[in-house]
Amino acid sequence: MKTATTYIHAGATPDPSTGAIMTPIFQTSTYVQEAPGVNKGFEYARSQNPTRQALETALAAIEFGKFGLAFSSGVAATDAVIKLLSPGDEVIAPHDMYGGTYRLFTKVFAKFGIVFKYVDTASIANIEAVITPKTRLIWIETPTNPLMNITDIAATATIAKKAGALLCVDNTFASPYLQNPLTLGADIVMHSATKYLGGHSDVIQGCLVMNDPSLRDQLYFIQKSCGAVPGPMDCFLVLRGIKTLHLRMQRHCENGEKIALFLRNHPSVSKVFWCGFNDHPNYAVAKQQMKGFGGMMSFELKNDSPENVKRVLSSTHLFSLAESLGGVESLINHPSSMTHASIPREERLKNGLTDSLIRLSVGVEDADDLIVDLNAAIG
Numbered sequence: 483m484k485t486a487t488t489y490i491h492a493g494a495t496p497d498p499s500t501g502a503i504m505t506p507i508f509q510t511s512t513y514v515q516e517a518p519g520v521n522k523g524f525e526y527a528r529s530q531n532p533t534r535q536a537l538e539t540a541l542a543a544i545e546f547g548k549f550g551l552a553f554s555s556g557v558a559a560t561d562a563v564i565k566l567l568s569p570g571d572e573v574i575a576p577h578d579m580y581g582g583t584y585r586l587f588t589k590v591f592a593k594f595g596i597v598f599k600y601v602d603t604a605s606i607a608n609i610e611a612v613i614t615p616k617t618r619l620i621w622i623e624t625p626t627n628p629l630m631n632i633t634d635i636a637a638t639a640t641i642a643k644k645a646g647a648l649l650c651v652d653n654t655f656a657s658p659y660l661q662n663p664l665t666l667g668a669d670i671v672m673h674s675a676t677k678y679l680g681g682h683s684d685v686i687q688g689c690l691v692m693n694d695p696s697l698r699d700q701l702y703f704i705q706k707s708c709g710a711v712p713g714p715m716d717c718f719l720v721l722r723g724i725k726t727l728h729l730r731m732q733r734h735c736e737n738g739e740k741i742a743l744f745l746r747n748h749p750s751v752s753k754v755f756w757c758g759f760n761d762h763p764n765y766a767v768a769k770q771q772m773k774g775f776g777g778m779m780s781f782e783l784k785n786d787s788p789e790n791v792k793r794v795l796s797s798t799h800l801f802s803l804a805e806s807l808g809g810v811e812s813l814i815n816h817p818s819s820m821t822h823a824s825i826p827r828e829e830r831l832k833n834g835l836t837d838s839l840i841r842l843s844v845g846v847e848d849a850d851d852l853i854v855d856l857n858a859a860i861g
């Protein structure tokens with residue numbers, strides 16, 4: 483099946499009891515059993531829910547994986563992956579990644595004896611340099627949030643295999659429409675489904691997709707034992723979001739390119755971070771592993787005084803000042819005080835995330851209107 487068909491039909495079978503074409507929202511906590519231990523495969527909704535099951539089937543299909551698991555948020559999905567590990571195990575992760583992932587690693591899991599090593603994963607040599615016999619997991623995010631750095635997924639998968647470590651890719655920024663890490667050798671794909679998968683800024687959810695049945699069993703065990711499962715209404719919303727993912731991503735890419743070029747040519751803008759420019763340091767890798775470059779980008783102003791940055795952030799009308807991304811509406815965000823405030827300032831600056839960086843999530847509105855809005859705000 484081709485992508486567009488998969489997005490519409492994956493996981494969707496008419497409800498056998500009514501014929502409803504849409505998977506019902508099975509708002510139930512438990513299931514009546516015919517006799518002790520005799521049931522229809524559903525016992526208790528933390529362990530199984532039909533709406534969640536339909537979504538998990540769809541998630542697996544759109545990431546070209548065998549198994550999907552849905553979680554109550556993106557960080558809950560990340561949390562489940564780290565719970566595969568034991569004290570003393572080592573994780574290699576990007577030095578610039580989503581602030582909430584950094585916070586989970588450094589503030590929650592480090593105290594349980596899991597060792598995190600942060601490197602610039604844009605260069606494979608940097609990853610290789612910190613691999614030890616204790617490396618159990620390589621975690622990458624590509625493109626990174628918010629600096630749009632690119633890591634070579636296939637090359638990282640090769641060194642992870644050699645080291646006997648798992649490779650997990652946070653694929654939130656690209657979405658399954660633009661990039662499929664499992665086909666490039668990754669073991670696990672993670673998404674914040676809150677973003678492009680949901681697509682309408684109305685749900686918090688996360689997911690994992692994988693191929694290896696034993697890895698699926700371990701992660702399912704963690705999902706049901708720790709209990710960070712999404713409710714059926716949220717599963718329904720993400721299922722609905724997936725049906726238009728391809729259409730939305732096509733427009734996010736078109737608008738993203740127009741806005742990136744507009745910003746680059748704007749006399750008041752000093753630098754634009756977008757992985758679709760052919761002079762992006764890892765453009766060749768991005769072009770090879772991604773089908774398009776999406777709607778995420780960041781930029782800096784020539785006048786980078788805090789007052790001017792604040793003025794621009796507060797002056798847009800179509801771009802709403804808010805955290806999050808990947809919805810149909812455009813958002814503007816100040817990573818250093820908002821999404822990435824949980825990373826200490828020295829760490830942020832060391833990795834190139836300045837106090838003046840502005841991040842955009844370009845929506846699917848008319849690009850001309852978005853450009854007028856930004857142009858008026860930047861001045």
Ligand SMILES: *Cc1c(COP(=O)(O)O)cnc(C)c1O
Nearest residue numbers: 555556557580627654674676687
């Ligand atoms: C938002 C986000 C997360 C966390 O997901 P939640 O759904 O907010 O828990 C993880 N990674 C990236 C890249 C994100 O943008």
